[in-house]
Amino acid sequence: MAFTAKDVAALRERTNVGMMDCKKALQEADGDMDKAVEILREKGLASAAKKAGRIAAEGTIGVYTEAGASALVELNCETDFVGNNPDFKALANQIAKTVVAVRPADVEALSAATIADGSISVADAIQELFLKIRENLQLRRFALVEGTAVSYIHGGGSVGVLVSFDTDAADKPEFAEMGKNVAMQVAAMSPEYLRKEDISEAELENLKKITVESALNKPDSLPKPILLKLIEKAIGDKLWSDEDCAAYEEQKQNKFLFNFLSKDAPAVLADLALKAKEEILENKIFGGLVDGRINKQLKEICLLDQPFVRTDIFDGTVGGYIADVAKKLGANITITGFTRFAKGEGIEKKADDFAAEVASMVK
Numbered sequence: 305m306a307f308t309a310k311d312v313a314a315l316r317e318r319t320n321v322g323m324m325d326c327k328k329a330l331q332e333a334d335g336d337m338d339k340a341v342e343i344l345r346e347k348g349l350a351s352a353a354k355k356a357g358r359i360a361a362e363g364t365i366g367v368y369t370e371a372g373a374s375a376l377v378e379l380n381c382e383t384d385f386v387g388n389n390p391d392f393k394a395l396a397n398q399i400a401k402t403v404v405a406v407r408p409a410d411v412e413a414l415s416a417a418t419i420a421d422g423s424i425s426v427a428d429a430i431q432e433l434f435l436k437i438r439e440n441l442q443l444r445r446f447a448l449v450e451g452t453a454v455s456y457i458h459g460g461g462s463v464g465v466l467v468s469f470d471t472d473a474a475d476k477p478e479f480a481e482m483g484k485n486v487a488m489q490v491a492a493m494s495p496e497y498l499r500k501e502d503i504s505e506a507e508l509e510n511l512k513k514i515t516v517e518s519a520l521n522k523p524d525s526l527p528k529p530i531l532l533k534l535i536e537k538a539i540g541d542k543l544w545s546d547e548d549c550a551a552y553e554e555q556k557q558n559k560f561l562f563n564f565l566s567k568d569a570p571a572v573l574a575d576l577a578l579k580a581k582e583e584i585l586e587n588k589i590f591g592g593l594v595d596g597r598i599n600k601q602l603k604e605i606c607l608l609d610q611p612f613v614r615t616d617i618f619d620g621t622v623g624g625y626i627a628d629v630a631k632k633l634g635a636n637i638t639i640t641g642f643t644r645f646a647k648g649e650g651i652e653k654k655a656d657d658f659a660a661e662v663a664s665m666v667k
Contacts, residue, residue, distance in 0.1 A: 307335035361648035362387040365464030366396025367455045368404055374453040375403035376464045378645050380442040395433055399426055403446050447643040454483030458491045465490045467642045473635035482629040490642050495607035515597050523573035524562045527589040534573045543572045
């Protein structure tokens with residue numbers, strides 16, 4: 305069956321594949337348009353399989369919201385150039401719309417589902433875009449939130465946030481503005497928990513353990529009575545060098561004392577502190593120091609306790625800001641959770657050593 309240049313153009317329009325690939329497919333299919341599409345897909349699958357092992361740590365976060373449900377989707381690629389491609393971003397948003405439509409159980413189910421506003425599966429839609437882009441594309445994860453939620457996409461898709469609320473003010477513009485501000489807070493400050501009560505006893509215990517170890521290993525931050533006792537032992541047991549002992553005698557009233565000591569001196573004190581750990585833990589002053597540091601960390605990792613970054617509109621915590629907006633509206637507003645996706649987080653990126661690559665080529 306003969307084909308014309310118009311057929312080649314039509315196949316390209318249908319598949320987004322390059323003109324030469326379309327021409328070769330039509331030649332192989334003897335001009336049969338549907339068969340040519342299948343040939344392109346098969347070749348694309350083979351090519352995609354070869355590239356599947358390549359690291360896809362770039363990409364974008366897609367989002368979609370309609371009454372009663374919202375979704376975030378992370379779609380990955382190999383380069384930020386493709387990550388900023390309009391077709392790539394549109395596909396991520398289309399997949400997010402699919403999540404809301406079908407409520408899939410997992411990524412596998414989502415991949416098999418018919419894509420929103422289309423007639424092919426999500427996996428096939430990704431495959432068709434691969435035929436045009438020729439990079440390893442991976443649908444990594446999604447989140448679905450039922451009920452009232454506010455979304456925020458930062459940096460053109462580098463970070464995506466959904467914040468869910470229980471409220472009777474969902475239709476008010478003041479609520480929408482507040483929700484966006486809280487979502488921006490999540491994007492910027494990356495909290496780990498909504499509130500302290502969401503942290504398990506085991507996690508709190510681990511946090512305390514890390515805080516204690518960190519304090520003991522940094523003697524210059526220890527309470528002065530404990531530090532002086534450690535220094536007294538270091539000098540008395542001749543664990544410090546003569547130079548450090550002399551420097552201490554000369555600079556012991558100086559708040560920058562440790563700048564005048566060798567790097568070995570603090571290491572000796574840290575070792576002594578770790579050996580006297582049980583005794584130091586019984587010291588109430590040290591206990592207060594640890595509690596203070598833990599409370600500071602909790603304010604950093606718990607959203608409602610974080611200082612609200614938009615101090616131009618509210619000076620206080622995020623929880624205080626939400627309560628303030630609710631009071632002004634005479635409404636009930638309770639934040640129930642949040643989801644934050646950052647593209648490529650947790651994926652180990654390949655560090656290209658171009659100098660080594662060039663050197664290997666000229667050997």
